Amino acid sequence: MSFQQHPPLTSSAELEFNSVWLASLFAQADKVWVAYSGGVDSHVLLHALAAQITPEQKTKLSVIHVHHGLSPHADTWLTHCEQVCQALNVTFYAQKVTLKAQASLEDAARKARYQVFEESLSANDVLLLAHHQGDQAETVLFRLARGTGTKGLTGMPAVRALGDQGACLVRPFLSINKAQIEGYAGQHGLHWVEDESNLNERFSRNFLRQKVIPLMKTYFPNMEQSVSFMTQRVTTDYEMLVSLSAQQLSNVSNADGGLDLSWLYQQPTLQRRFWLRQFIEQKNNSLTQAQCDSVLNMFAGGEDKQPEFVFADGRLMRHQNALYVLPSECPVEYGPLVIGQVKARRFDQLRLIQGEGVELKARPLGAKLLLSNGQTRSLKKWFNDHQIPVWWREHLPYLFIQDELVAIASLWRHPDYGHLQFEWRPSASLPFPNHH
Ligand SMILES: Nc1ncnc2c1ncn2[C@@H]1O[C@H](COP(=O)(O)OP(=O)(O)OP(=O)(O)O)[C@@H](O)[C@H]1O
Numbered sequence: 001m002s003f004q005q006h007p008p009l010t011s012s013a014e015l016e017f018n019s020v021w022l023a024s025l026f027a028q029a030d031k032v033w034v035a036y037s038g039g040v041d042s043h044v045l046l047h048a049l050a051a052q053i054t055p056e057q058k059t060k061l062s063v064i065h066v067h068h069g070l071s072p073h074a075d076t077w078l079t080h081c082e083q084v085c086q087a088l089n090v091t092f093y094a095q096k097v098t099l100k101a102q103a104s105l106e107d108a109a110r111k112a113r114y115q116v117f118e119e120s121l122s123a124n125d126v127l128l129l130a131h132h133q134g135d136q137a138e139t140v141l142f143r144l145a146r147g148t149g150t151k152g153l154t155g156m157p158a159v160r161a162l163g164d165q166g167a168c169l170v171r172p173f174l175s176i177n178k179a180q181i182e183g184y185a186g187q188h189g190l191h192w193v194e195d196e197s198n199l200n201e202r203f204s205r206n207f208l209r210q211k212v213i214p215l216m217k218t219y220f221p222n223m224e225q226s227v228s229f230m231t232q233r234v235t236t237d238y239e240m241l242v243s244l245s246a247q248q249l250s251n252v253s254n255a256d257g258g259l260d261l262s263w264l265y266q267q268p269t270l271q272r273r274f275w276l277r278q279f280i281e282q283k284n285n286s287l288t289q290a291q292c293d294s295v296l297n298m299f300a301g302g303e304d305k306q307p308e309f310v311f312a313d314g315r316l317m318r319h320q321n322a323l324y325v326l327p328s329e330c331p332v333e334y335g336p337l338v339i340g341q342v343k344a345r346r347f348d349q350l351r352l353i354q355g356e357g358v359e360l361k362a363r364p365l366g367a368k369l370l371l372s373n374g375q376t377r378s379l380k381k382w383f384n385d386h387q388i389p390v391w392w393r394e395h396l397p398y399l400f401i402q403d404e405l406v407a408i409a410s411l412w413r414h415p416d417y418g419h420l421q422f423e424w425r426p427s428a429s430l431p432f433p434n435h436h
Helices: 019-028 040-052 074-088 105-120 133-146 178-187 204-219 223-251 261-266 269-282 289-298 379-385
Strands: 031-035 061-067 091-096 125-128 159-162 167-170 308-311 314-319 322-327 333-339 342-346 358-361 368-370 376-378 398-401 404-408
Touching: 031 040, 031 105, 040 061, 040 074, 040 178, 061 074, 061 105, 074 091, 091 105, 105 159, 133 204, 133 223, 204 223, 223 269, 261 269, 261 322, 269 289, 269 322, 289 308, 368 379, 376 379
Parallel strands: 031 061, 031 125, 061 091, 125 167
Antiparallel strands: 159 167, 308 314, 314 322, 333 342, 358 398, 368 376, 398 404
16 A cells, blocks of 8 residues: 555654545555554554544544453453543444463463454554554564564564455554653543553563663663664665565576575575575565574485474475475365366365275375386385475375275376376465476
8 A cells, every 4th residue: 555655644743644644544445443452552543543534534444452351450441442432433343352371471462462453454454553662662672682683673564464365554653752642642631541561570571661771761862763763774774685685586496486405505604594594584484593504404415305394384395406485284275186077175075085986095105106118116216206395295195996096196197097087286385396
């Protein structure tokens, strides 16, 4: 959406929205939502927005409140938010969530909140959050303390996609500070709720907020603004870096997205790490430095070995000396798989196909295949001869008739069954490099 091109606020001391930004936001979004916790930041965001939009724009505005049930006051907050929305004449929507006991309740609450946001917004909806400069500084310090890279130093983005349905999340307050927000709240006589958990220094972020940042500000009074400028600069640099390295990576990747490992290992050691990280990040995943080093060790040399590197959101495997990022779970959709008149999409639907004694079974380890030249080949050797990617071997459809293996997908036929129709197309999320 093109409202991203304009800064959301004018430079005046008042919280005045940029009229071009506001007009294009409401023109482009089907619905604009404010994420309202009941706290001062989101209250000010909601109040300032409601005061500056036209009655027609207001018909597109809604508020969403997530009731985490963590505080004994959660019900009171919900009622408070509802009353504020009634007074502002804005549609109010609340959702209660139940948090599973976890090491970090803070994290659990955040995850549950974003899940509610994703589920509640439709394509073309925009969600506004009230994160400000202070929150940005806290995020960056938190990442620094736990270890981060260039991407982490970009901080919270001002705009990003929310889910994969086309909704988006916007933070219009990232360039203003808490004092400006509180100034506005005081001027307009707003009432808000204080989240007592924000004071609990047991939570690492609150420790930064309550102790570390105030202490730093005694020496560096503008440090939040400086961090905010830093994130903007790093964001521009990072976007450039991603775009330039995408060009280079496309030159050394094959049509199925596999990265040429011989090229990677020709690069000087430090650059190898860089390219690996870029490759992984461009597939929307990330690895720590230590994980990058393990991957580089694991895939060095020994092309005949079939290592598998498993990380939080996926796996890395090799095929014909190219590196592939694969999903952690193997999807069992092939679609469409056709045997004669029977057509199905899912492996379990196919497992037993009635009639003519036809069955689909699991990979018959140790099987011997009869080839058209009359020779036999073990299944394992045949896989290698035909360069079948390792990650596909256990998922291929093995077709049996009367307990005899007669076909493997559309890749092999028993010579007696040359006439058999067995079409098959692998799922796009699990690349099959030889099958074009
Ligand atoms: N329970 C909630 N329901 C809806 N939106 C929320 C909720 N909690 C947080 N948000 C949104 O996420 C933003 C950042 O939340 P965070 O908890 O980091 O800040 P906060 O200091 O609690 O903000 P606020 O003063 O608005 O409560 C909030 O400004 C608000 O827009």
